[in-house]
Amino acid sequence: MDLPVLNIPETAKEGGCSASSCGSSDSQVNHLPDHIREKVQNHPCYSEDAHHYFARMHVAVAPACNIQCHYCNRKYDCANESRPGVVSELLTPEQAVKKTMAVAAKIPQMTVLGIAGPGDPLANPERTFETFRMLTRDAPDIKLCVSTNGLQLPESVDELAKANIDHVTITINTIDAEIGAKIYPWIFWKNRRIKGRKGAQILIDQQQKGLEMLVQRGILVKVNSVMIPGINDEHLAEVSRTVKSKGAFLHNVMPLIAEAEHGTFYGVMGQRGPTPDELMDLQERCSGDMNMMRHCRQCRADAVGLLGEDRGAEFTLDKIDAMEIDYASAMEMRRQVQEGIMADMESKRSTQQKKAKPAVPDGARPVLMAVATSGQGIINQHFGHAKEFQIYQASPEGVRFMSHRKTEQYCSGDSTCGDAESALAITVRSLAGCEAVLCSKIGYEPWEMLEEAGIVPNGEHAMESIEEAVMAVYREMLENGKVDETPAARRANAEM
Amino acid sequence: MALKIIESCVNCFACEPVCPSQAIFAAEPHFLIDPKKCTECEGAHAVPQCASICPIEGALLDSLGEAINPPGSLTGIPPEKMAQAMAELRSH
Ligand code: SF4
Numbered sequence: 210m211d212l213p214v215l216n217i218p219e220t221a222k223e224g225g226c227s228a229s230s231c232g233s234s235d236s237q238v239n240h241l242p243d244h245i246r247e248k249v250q251n252h253p254c255y256s257e258d259a260h261h262y263f264a265r266m267h268v269a270v271a272p273a274c275n276i277q278c279h280y281c282n283r284k285y286d287c288a289n290e291s292r293p294g295v296v297s298e299l300l301t302p303e304q305a306v307k308k309t310m311a312v313a314a315k316i317p318q319m320t321v322l323g324i325a326g327p328g329d330p331l332a333n334p335e336r337t338f339e340t341f342r343m344l345t346r347d348a349p350d351i352k353l354c355v356s357t358n359g360l361q362l363p364e365s366v367d368e369l370a371k372a373n374i375d376h377v378t379i380t381i382n383t384i385d386a387e388i389g390a391k392i393y394p395w396i397f398w399k400n401r402r403i404k405g406r407k408g409a410q411i412l413i414d415q416q417q418k419g420l421e422m423l424v425q426r427g428i429l430v431k432v433n434s435v436m437i438p439g440i441n442d443e444h445l446a447e448v449s450r451t452v453k454s455k456g457a458f459l460h461n462v463m464p465l466i467a468e469a470e471h472g473t474f475y476g477v478m479g480q481r482g483p484t485p486d487e488l489m490d491l492q493e494r495c496s497g498d499m500n501m502m503r504h505c506r507q508c509r510a511d512a513v514g515l516l517g518e519d520r521g522a523e524f525t526l527d528k529i530d531a532m533e534i535d536y537a538s539a540m541e542m543r544r545q546v547q548e549g550i551m552a553d554m555e556s557k558r559s560t561q562q563k564k565a566k567p568a569v570p571d572g573a574r575p576v577l578m579a580v581a582t583s584g585q586g587i588i589n590q591h592f593g594h595a596k597e598f599q600i601y602q603a604s605p606e607g608v609r610f611m612s613h614r615k616t617e618q619y620c621s622g623d624s625t626c627g628d629a630e631s632a633l634a635i636t637v638r639s640l641a642g643c644e645a646v647l648c649s650k651i652g653y654e655p656w657e658m659l660e661e662a663g664i665v666p667n668g669e670h671a672m673e674s675i676e677e678a679v680m681a682v683y684r685e686m687l688e689n690g691k692v693d694e695t696p697a698a699r700r701a702n703a704e705m
Numbered sequence: 706m707a708l709k710i711i712e713s714c715v716n717c718f719a720c721e722p723v724c725p726s727q728a729i730f731a732a733e734p735h736f737l738i739d740p741k742k743c744t745e746c747e748g749a750h751a752v753p754q755c756a757s758i759c760p761i762e763g764a765l766l767d768s769l770g771e772a773i774n775p776p777g778s779l780t781g782i783p784p785e786k787m788a789q790a791m792a793e794l795r796s797h
């Protein structure tokens with residue numbers, strides 16, 4: 210049976226989308242062939258634009274795993290943890306379906322359900338596929354996706370196709386067994402635990418074979434990679450080329466998160482994660498070959514809601530039991546709400562397209578700017594309230610979304626900010642490489658610190674469209690000769 | 706002769722489906738092995754299946770009461786390194 214697809218209006222193919230936050234004409238989604246773009250443009254995880262409007266959820270039905278990764282600790286399981294893969298409540302397939310139906314009734318923007326862990330969904334085939342079967346029957350409008358380490362993928366492709374899965378994410382950190390042995394200490398394969406290089410080679414072969422088989426079946430494949438400095442950072446550009454040549458439609462490079470308190474191998478052994486600069490550089494290097502995904506928030510395996518938010522606490526099993534839900538009208542409600550959103554996104558996109566391309570001299574140096582926004586593509590957040598900044602690049606080609614950077618929130622709104630200063634310093638440091646910050650408002654102290662760091666604070670474009678404001682600031686910088694000046698020179702001037 | 710699951714088990718379900726003797730069952734507070742059913746995989750597999758997939762060091766004991774996967778054997782973290790890191794965290 211086919212999943213009913215929302216009626217998606219045709220969008221212009223090129224020259225086009227400078228719609229805010231979708232990342233402009235160079236964006237991941239707009240570069241995709243039409244049939245793929247249509248499948249993903251209401252998928253919050255795949256489109257920077259869609260994630261402001263559509264919601265997704267993950268259910269934790271798959272606890273078992275068949276490999277060990279050095280960035281994972283199977284013992285850790287705490288409600289305050291927000292790392293990917295972490296969950297607090299394991300669900301049976303029946304409970305998972307009930308939860309999904311409840312969330313989809315209360316959050317009509319919900320388009321996608323994913324199964325991603327805490328173990329590997331394909332190492333728990335009964336639980337995973339039972340969940341998918343029930344949902345295809347009860348909520349056929351919801352898209353299903355699954356995220357796997359790939360070890361059991363070739364053996365699962367038939368089942369995945371039958372279950373109407375249209376997206377599979379494979380985590381591929383390497384295609385070289387030597388490197389693999391430094392990431393995967395063991396795998397469970399054909400009734401044995403296989404360690405080291407040999408195990409890594411089997412995993413790599415299975416991942417690549419699975420990728421090819423999925424592509425043959427017309428199932429979309431996204432590849433996730435964890436960037437581990439000194440281990441696979443130099444190698445990931447090659448991974449990107451390889452998976453693209455085999456037909457993966459999107460590559461998502463994520464930073465390693467490693468702290469000693471997580472009890473992971475990398476955490477305990479002091480392996481560091483990449484800096485925001487290093488991550489962005491690598492994403493840039495890969496993007497010549499591949500559609501890169503730049504807005505992944507690395508959510509928990511049981512996250513609920515819009516990207517970057519987690520409403521999971523509203524949907525615990527006992528709360529769901531207490532809810533009264535009319536499923537049929539909930540599905541109708543979803544259809545209406547989502548049609549409205551699509552129409553809205555479309556009209557924004559076409560107004561953006563009508564605007565002429567800004568006149569900027571060719572060859573001008575590109576500039577990075579950070580933007581404080583709570584969504585909808587406008588500059589609408591106070592500097593001190595931003596939990597993350599979106600990084601945009603302005604260049605003669607236009608404005609494109611590059612990445613987002615998390616901050617320490619230094620202002621919690623009360624007067625008892627204890628570590629205010631150091632947190633502010635951390636935030637300023639996290640903006641390294643940016644030359645301006647656009648926000649709705651900013652306090653005196655951060656203003657000074659930013660200027661000292663050679664970053665120009667700008668509160669003049671509050672409530673304006675991000676793309677237009679970034680371009681306006683870029684043009685202003687050009688006119689004032691600031692683009693010829695290197696950031697270091699400006700810092701020196703500011704100190705005088 | 707039977708293997709035993711002890712309290713460090715994290716209830717990850719991995720061992721249950723791979724047991725050829727249906728000896729493993731979910732229980733509170735953790736999974737258990739029915740000693741009457743466990744064959745130590747004798748005749749079915751070269752190595753005990755549960756102990757070959759379990760990700761938790763020390764969660765499975767052999768019939769002599771010894772950990773089949775001792776500290777460091779699965780994660781690759783040297784036990785002294787782990788102890789040191791945990792001590793540092795506690796002192797904060
Ligand atoms: S040793 Fe073999 S038979 Fe015994 S519990 Fe483990 S898997 Fe089952």
Ligand code: SF4
Pocket residue numbers: 710713714715716717718719720721736755758759760761764765
């Ligand atoms: S595999 Fe190990 S941790 Fe997982 S349920 Fe079995 S004994 Fe417990």
